[in-house]
Amino acid sequence: LDLFICERIPKLSRSRVQKLISQGNVFVNNQKKSKSHFVKRGDDIEVNIPPLLKLEAKPEDIKINIIYEDEDIIVLSKPAGIVVHPSPGHPAKTIVNALLFHTKFLSDIGGVLRPGIVHRLDKQTSGLMIVAKNDDAHKNLSQQFKKKSVKKIYLALVxxxxxxxxxxxxxxxxRSRRNRKKMSVIPEGRESVTEFEVLKRFNNFTLIKVRPITGRTHQIRVHLSYIGKPVVGDVQYRKRRRIEDYLKLKRHFLHASKLDFKHPRDGKEMSFEDKLPEELKNSLNMLENKNIDF
Structure with a gap:
């Protein structure tokens, strides 16, 4: 039943449909059914979609690591485990909530839920982000991203x-045809290019430097999984958890380590680097010391 509804109403994720079913908002021939109900020809299916609660981003006293700030931009180091902006699944405790507490000056172009946000990092990805403090800076930085002139370097263990x-x-x-929350390589997808360079090889792991030329959702993770070298700790694009449990890794090993761009006001070349977080350093040390083969 849930798959049938997802195919007919593609704007709904499978998890949202399953939630609607469990909450009693889906009827088959005027009766409530489970998500595993087999749909038959001639069934009358009714789906009631209640309106989502209105989200509002409010200032929250959350510590953030600001590497650089001036009147136009903020460069920060995002920790893993925190999302960038509020959404139905994460209405608070985001980077945006922390920024609103830190400053009153953020661009409005992204709307009330994404003030200042020019680009994003996935929840379990750590590292460098640029934030715009006014609309002129936001427009300039957005153009730089669009023209692919912003250079982003990530470190990944695969x-x-x-x-x-x-x-x-x-x-x-x-968007994946099977799971609307996931992305995948598909013929009708958007052009996506990722470059990589090997930094170190272990028994059955490789530490690489990655540069996404385009900026698709989950691009690095999807591309590395596609070539059979998924990111360590990425439970969304790789199921097995044995090595992650051994390394006590509660996130995926992907870190935005370097960011080069031109300052939106005067065009000055800006370059920032962010060292690996301790939990990722510890994982590398364990691999080096034990030379584990999983």
Whole structure:
């Protein structure tokens, strides 16, 4: 039943449909059914979609690591485990809530839930982010991202040994047909290009430097999974957890370590670096000391 509804109402995620069913908002022939109910020809299916609660971003006293700030921009180091802006699943305790507490000056272009947000990092990805403090800065930075002139470098630990020293993944990415919350490589997807360079090889793992040329949702994670080298700790694009449990890793090993762009006011070249968080350093140390093979 849930799959049938997802196919007919693609704007709803499968988890949202399952929640509607469990809350009694879906009827088959005027009767409530489970998500596993088999739909038959001639069934009358009614789906009631209650309005979502109105979200509002409020200032919250959350500590954030600001690396640089002036009248136009903020460069911060985002920790893993926190989302960038409020959403139905994460209405508070986001980077935006922390920014609103830190300053009254944020661009309005992103709307009330995304003030100042020019680009995003996934919840379990750590590292560098740029924030715009006014609309002119936001427009300028957005253009730089659009023109692919912003250089973003990530560090990732992946499963498997990558034998070539460097490479490029050029494969279109779009919304997964099976799970609307996931992205995947599909023929009708948008152009997506990722470059990588090997930094160190372990028994069955590789530490790489990654540069996404385009900026699709989950791009690095999807591309690395696509070539059979998924990011360690990425439970969304890789099921097995044995090595993550051993390393006591409660996040995926992906860190935005370097960010180069031009200052939106005067065009000055700006470059920032962010070291690996301690939990990722500890994981590397364990691999080096034990030389584990999973």
């Amino acid at each position: 499963h498997g040994r990558i034998e070539e020293d460097e490479g490029k993944i050029d494969a279109p990415i779009g």
